[in-house]
Amino acid sequence: MAGMSKQLLIAGAGIGGMAAALAAARAGWEVRLFERAPVFAEVGAGVQLGPNAVRCLQAWGLEAALRAVAAFPAQLQVRSALSAGVLASLPLGPSTLRRYGAPYATIHRADLHGLLAQAVQELPAVQQTLDCPIVRHEDTGGAVLVRLARGKDIEGDVLVGADGLYSRTRAQLLGDGPPRFTGHLAYRALVPLQALPAPWRASQVTAWLGPRLHAVHYPVRSGAWVNLVVIVHGPAPQDLEHWDHAANAAGLEQALCGTHPELQEVVRSVAAAGGQWRLWPLCDRAPLARADDMARGLVALLGDAAHPMPPYLAQGAGMAIEDAMQLQAALAMHDVEVPLRLRRYALNRWQRAARVQARSQRNGRIFHATGPLRWARDAALRLFGQRLLDLPWLYRA
Numbered sequence: 571m572a573g574m575s576k577q578l579l580i581a582g583a584g585i586g587g588m589a590a591a592l593a594a595a596r597a598g599w600e601v602r603l604f605e606r607a608p609v610f611a612e613v614g615a616g617v618q619l620g621p622n623a624v625r626c627l628q629a630w631g632l633e634a635a636l637r638a639v640a641a642f643p644a645q646l647q648v649r650s651a652l653s654a655g656v657l658a659s660l661p662l663g664p665s666t667l668r669r670y671g672a673p674y675a676t677i678h679r680a681d682l683h684g685l686l687a688q689a690v691q692e693l694p695a696v697q698q699t700l701d702c703p704i705v706r707h708e709d710t711g712g713a714v715l716v717r718l719a720r721g722k723d724i725e726g727d728v729l730v731g732a733d734g735l736y737s738r739t740r741a742q743l744l745g746d747g748p749p750r751f752t753g754h755l756a757y758r759a760l761v762p763l764q765a766l767p768a769p770w771r772a773s774q775v776t777a778w779l780g781p782r783l784h785a786v787h788y789p790v791r792s793g794a795w796v797n798l799v800v801i802v803h804g805p806a807p808q809d810l811e812h813w814d815h816a817a818n819a820a821g822l823e824q825a826l827c828g829t830h831p832e833l834q835e836v837v838r839s840v841a842a843a844g845g846q847w848r849l850w851p852l853c854d855r856a857p858l859a860r861a862d863d864m865a866r867g868l869v870a871l872l873g874d875a876a877h878p879m880p881p882y883l884a885q886g887a888g889m890a891i892e893d894a895m896q897l898q899a900a901l902a903m904h905d906v907e908v909p910l911r912l913r914r915y916a917l918n919r920w921q922r923a924a925r926v927q928a929r930s931q932r933n934g935r936i937f938h939a940t941g942p943l944r945w946a947r948d949a950a951l952r953l954f955g956q957r958l959l960d961l962p963w964l965y966r967a
């Protein structure tokens with residue numbers, strides 16, 4: 571109706587859904603956000619945010635909130651997991667700020683989610699409902715009808731599926747089956763900075779590359795805590811809910827056999843500080859092949875629902891945030907018909923997201939290389955390290 575704001579429905583209030591709510595409200599839309607979980611419980615883990623993602627947060631006025639909780643590492647350092655020798659490094663800190671106009675940040679997931687949620691909370695145009703999964707949707711051409719697991723069906727002008735890796739919105743829109751297990755497992759833990767061996771307390775992102783595994787650690791919570799991730803090859807555990815932390819921490823020790831004692835010492839600091847490892851089987855999909863797979867009619871996909879990727883470029887959440895920024899621009903095209911606005915969103919996003927998915931997958935092969943490929947990788951990193959680690963095509967856009 572003329573003069574009335576249009577209504578956007580969002581499935582999922584993770585990082586992508588929250589960013590989409592903020593973006594749509596800023597484009598002048600009314601937003602209803604439906605989250606399956608009864609409470610927000612972002613489990614303890616960290617997220618790296620490249621300057622491309624931080625730039626979006628700045629544009630939404632969230633830089634001060636980010637500065638209050640994130641860390642801003644001074645460099646990225648890549649080491650051999652076998653010799654502990656430095657293979658390459660890239661200055662971050664002021665250097666990233668100068669080159670890309672925004673810093674490189676590392677942050678606890680709950681803090682990132684919290685600062686987006688806080689911004690959304692302040693917007694009267696956004697209504698949130700927790701404990702309310704979206705079961706299915708129907709695009710009638712003039713509206714989207716959404717069936718909720720609880721309460722009445724509702725109607726909106728657009729549905730955004732930001733419902734993550736196992737998106738129901740995607741299943742219904744594309745019908746392309748579940749994501750695939752990559753054969754890689756991520757062990758994640760948080761430790762207080764002081765619990766790490768002294769040489770590893772520097773403000774940096776450290777990546778250790780070894781045969782069939784790699785590890786990454788970086789500061790979060792203004793530098794008071796450190797997020798550790800170790801990625802190894804292995805079968806998907808059957809029952810994650812009843813995962814035996816002690817037994818599997820032993821499994822992790824086993825996987826690290828043969829790596830340098832300094833890396834093992836970093837990993838052992840988790841148990842020594844009373845911390846727990848959590849396990850994520852890593853899943854992905856083939857990179858997007860066309861715009862049509864990000865939006866059809868009145869329904870669009872965003873974040874992991876649209877383009878899940880392994881975390882080897884540390885950009886999954888960054889891509890969800892960028893999606894939201896492009897969605898904002900598309901939704902704000904008030905003279906254009908709604909399906910064409912979503913089409914514009916998809917056209918603007920799919921190739922970049924596909925490139926990041928493909929590069930993340932390739933990094934997985936390079937990071938875990940064995941034999942001659944590992945040798946060539948290490949030689950290339952030693953020779954051209956800074957050039958290989960800096961990614962202007964990714965950070966500048």
Ligand SMILES: Cc1cc2nc3c(=O)[nH]c(=O)nc-3n(C[C@H](O)[C@H](O)[C@H](O)COP(=O)(O)OP(=O)(O)OC[C@H]3O[C@@H](n4cnc5c(N)ncnc54)[C@H](O)[C@@H]3O)c2cc1C
Pocket residue numbers: 581582583584585586587604605606607616617618619702703704705732733734735736737738756758799850872873874875881884885886887888889890
């Ligand atoms: C080990 C690891 C390390 C990572 N490191 C980084 C990193 O350094 N940098 C980075 O940028 N990214 C990183 N990522 C990726 C990042 O975590 C994800 O890409 C990002 O969280 C995706 O956000 P999302 O909102 O799309 O999905 P999710 O965070 O999965 O949110 C989806 C939400 O939808 C809800 N939901 C599901 N179904 C329904 C339904 N039917 N109705 C309503 N709600 C529903 C869920 O409860 C959830 O809250 C990493 C991932 C892993 C596994």
